[in-house]
Amino acid sequence: MLKLLLCILILFIHAVSACELKVGVREYPPYSHKDSEGTWSGIDIDIFNYLMAEIKCDKEYIEVSFGQGVQLLKDGKLDGLSQMSITQDRLKAIEFIGPIRSETLSLITSNEVIETITTFKNIAGLPYFFGKRKGTYIGEEFNELVRKNQVFASKFIEMDNANPRIDLVIKGRVVGFFDEQRFNKYMLDNSHKYINMKVQPLKINNGLVKNSKYSELKSIK
Incomplete structure (x- = not known):
């Protein structure tokens, strides 16, 4: 299609x-x-x-x-x-x-994350922090959870737009982040910084x- x-x-x-x-x-x-x-x-x-x-x-x-x-x-x-x-x-x-x-975001994490993440609600129960780029739209379900679920909201660290998010994963500040799925695939295939990264099943279709x-x-x- x-x-x-x-x-x-x-x-x-x-x-x-x-x-x-x-x-x-x-x-x-x-x-x-x-x-x-x-x-x-x-x-x-x-x-x-x-x-x-x-x-x-x-x-x-x-x-x-x-x-x-x-x-x-x-x-x-x-x-x-x-x-x-x-x-x-x-x-x-x-x-x-x-x-x-159409825009589809995927969640990419380091191999340190042994759990499989299929929904946003999985994130609230995990012992990790994730990065969120300032201004990035991750969909209404995400925004609703941030507003109503303090535990879920606390799992995300807002990132400066000027710095590559992968650098914060390498430094150990976060274990992963959301990005456009074609970009994630390209970086996994072409960047040495992504050698220890993987794509989780969770995807967000912004329509x-x-x-x-x-x-x-x-x-x-």
Whole structure:
């Protein structure tokens, strides 16, 4: 079955007065990756390149952390950003273009975790701490448990967007974290830092993103 992929193209609602757009990107293979010469490539980059060619606009890729990118987008200092889920708060200031794909998060942990984690409720009874990146949307069930279950909420340490979460696993501060499942698979296959990591059965499907219209982009079909 063909899956619509989660919208990665998010444009600040008051931007695009001139045909020169600033796009926030970060190291997030296979979606975006910078080579030794500073050239960006990946799935998201291909889509941005196509979009800019269609509307005949120049582009500038600006490397930012996820948290920086969200704030710069809201402030109108970026025109586009990749890898964001729709939330009601973001819809107040951000226009989503898509749908591009569905987002599925997977829980990745170190081999120190011998238990099998299939549900959020499993986590509350485990003697471990997990990382949560600031601003990451892990679904309504997760948010509801954080609000109502103090034991569950205490299992998560909020992480700085600027630092790779895997480094905190290596340092022993947490045993794992949630991330996009294709990213997790890519890192397991390609990064030596992930050699002692594994993917748990627990997955979170954040669903499909609806189409939305951006008034300056009517030429895009």
